[in-house]
Amino acid sequence: MSTLGADPVAAAWRDRLQAAANAAIASPRFRRFAARFTLTRPIARRRAKAVFDLVSGFVYSQVLLACVRLDLLSVLAEGPLSEEALRLRIGLPAEGLQRLIDAAIALQLLARCRDGRLQLGSVGAPIAGDPGIAALIEHHALFYADLRDPVALLRDGARADGELARYWPYCANRAGTGFAPERIAAYSQLMSTSQSLIASEVLDAWSMRRHRRVLDVGGGDGTFLTAVATRWPHLDGFLFDLPPVAERAAARFAAHGLGTRTVVVGGSFLRDPLPLGADLVTLIRVLHDHDDASVMTVLRAARAALPADGQVLIAEPMSATPGAESVGDAYFGFYLLAMGRGRPRTPARIGELLLAAGFTRPRLIPTAMPMQTSVMVADAASRSS
Numbered sequence: 001m002s003t004l005g006a007d008p009v010a011a012a013w014r015d016r017l018q019a020a021a022n023a024a025i026a027s028p029r030f031r032r033f034a035a036r037f038t039l040t041r042p043i044a045r046r047r048a049k050a051v052f053d054l055v056s057g058f059v060y061s062q063v064l065l066a067c068v069r070l071d072l073l074s075v076l077a078e079g080p081l082s083e084e085a086l087r088l089r090i091g092l093p094a095e096g097l098q099r100l101i102d103a104a105i106a107l108q109l110l111a112r113c114r115d116g117r118l119q120l121g122s123v124g125a126p127i128a129g130d131p132g133i134a135a136l137i138e139h140h141a142l143f144y145a146d147l148r149d150p151v152a153l154l155r156d157g158a159r160a161d162g163e164l165a166r167y168w169p170y171c172a173n174r175a176g177t178g179f180a181p182e183r184i185a186a187y188s189q190l191m192s193t194s195q196s197l198i199a200s201e202v203l204d205a206w207s208m209r210r211h212r213r214v215l216d217v218g219g220g221d222g223t224f225l226t227a228v229a230t231r232w233p234h235l236d237g238f239l240f241d242l243p244p245v246a247e248r249a250a251a252r253f254a255a256h257g258l259g260t261r262t263v264v265v266g267g268s269f270l271r272d273p274l275p276l277g278a279d280l281v282t283l284i285r286v287l288h289d290h291d292d293a294s295v296m297t298v299l300r301a302a303r304a305a306l307p308a309d310g311q312v313l314i315a316e317p318m319s320a321t322p323g324a325e326s327v328g329d330a331y332f333g334f335y336l337l338a339m340g341r342g343r344p345r346t347p348a349r350i351g352e353l354l355l356a357a358g359f360t361r362p363r364l365i366p367t368a369m370p371m372q373t374s375v376m377v378a379d380a381a382s383r384s385s
Contacts, residue, residue, distance in 0.1 A: 061140070063103045064127075068137045072100070073109065073120060073128035080117040132197045142167055146338035158340035165340040195220065195284065198373040199227035202315045205367045205375045208232045208280065211311075215240060215278035217269055217302065218286040222249035222262070228282075229258050237262045238275050269298045274305035281306060285316045285373075287350065288332065289342040299357035303380060310380040312359060315373050319344040324371035347376060354378045 053060075067073050070090045075081070081089070087097050101118065104110040109124035120128055127133045142163035146153065158165050208214065208228060212235070216225045219239040229237055237258075239249045243266030250264040265275050274281070281302040287295050302312050319328040328344040336342040345353075351362035359378035367375055 058144075060107055061144075063100070063107060064109065064137055065141065066100055067104055067109055067124070068127075068134050070100075072104070073124050073134075076110065076118060076120050076124070077128040080113050080119040082117050086118060130197070139167075143335060143338060147334065150334070153334070153337060158338050160340075162338060162340070164335070164338045168339055195223045198284070198315065199224050201367050201369055201373050202282075202284065202313070202375055203227060203231050205365050206313060206377065208235060211235060211280040213237060213278040214280045214282055215274060215302075215305065216282045216284065217241075217274060217298065218283065219249060220245060222252040222264075224282065224284050225249075225262065226252060226256055226258065229261055230256075235261075238265060238278055239263075240265045240267060240269060240274055242266065242268060269301055270294055274301045276305055278305065279307055279310045281310070281312045283312065283314045283316075287314060287353075288316050288336060288344050289339070291341055291343075292353065294341075295353055296357060299353060299359070303358045306380040308380060312354070312378050312380070314350060314354075314376045314378075317344065317372070318347055318350070318370075318374040318376075320346045321370050321374055327371050347374065350376055351378075 070092065072086075072090055075086065075089050083094075083097065083101065086101075087094060090097070092100065101110060104124070105112065105121065107123060108121040109127070110118050111121040113119055127137075145163045146158070202224075209232070211232075214225065214228055214235055215238040216222075216228070217240050219225050219241055222239055225237045225239050229235060239246065239253075239262060241249065246264045246266040250259075253259050253262045253264070263275070283298070283302070286298065290298070299312070306312070317324070317328050317332055319325075319333075321328050332344040336344065347364045354362040354376070358381050360381050362376055362378040365375040365377055367373060
């Protein structure tokens, strides 16, 4: 925890107390005492479990991956099954299935009915009910490969032939030309599936009733803008993304009957000006994919495209989010490193970048699930200022 701006004497005492507590916890003798003493035993057990969960978390993630790859959760979403019926559905030998069942029950992915049949557990149910989560779990197989040697990743950075760097082709090719269609389809589908998870969060947090036209920059295949247009029928929209991706967005809008309300523009926001005419620019999970220099480029482009009464909306997981620090700083910190560029940023840092780009009044908008996404909004400064 930062002590900037705090009373220096109180901060010094807190540091001393924390050091003393750490020294005690590190002592095997103290840990044995804490595990036996009635008042400290529950705390000691919780901490011991937290340490073991951190050490063994890679096993848990692989159990989850096995459940997804075998369609175990989606099969049980249809209703409880006996072990034998489940074995016939997923094709595992009895011994292997038993080990997976035991592990999945321990992780609350599965649970047993009173009659012994298997059903979804409290953790497995939301995964089975959302195909976007399953897609991300499957995608993580690439991430695991890049994390095989985390020290090398930290020392040398992402390799150009790394799994995530190759999966996200725009990391190495910012011009957006020469992409193989199958690569575009793969990452666009993942973006679309995962973006559906946060679209409702953003739209619940920020009313677009006051806006006239939305420009979604880096909008992928149009999943977010489709959600915007569906919820707010008075709004028209622009989508700006790399040309081969923008083509997919045009097809989506046509399929949803939004062709007359949306304009798709292909280009690179790192090189090309953004289209004029919108009073709200949205950047949904865009900034954290880029370094500070690129972020300043896109924010300045957004500012130049907006009228004096316009606004910019940024939505992405942010660093130092209370209760979700492990998501922003651990998960996304390493994911973006493996991708080859970008980093999670605190709301304060994003606010600094917004101000430097010419925006005013950057503020954090509360969301129902800040672990999933945080939302910041800023106003365009007056053209005459």
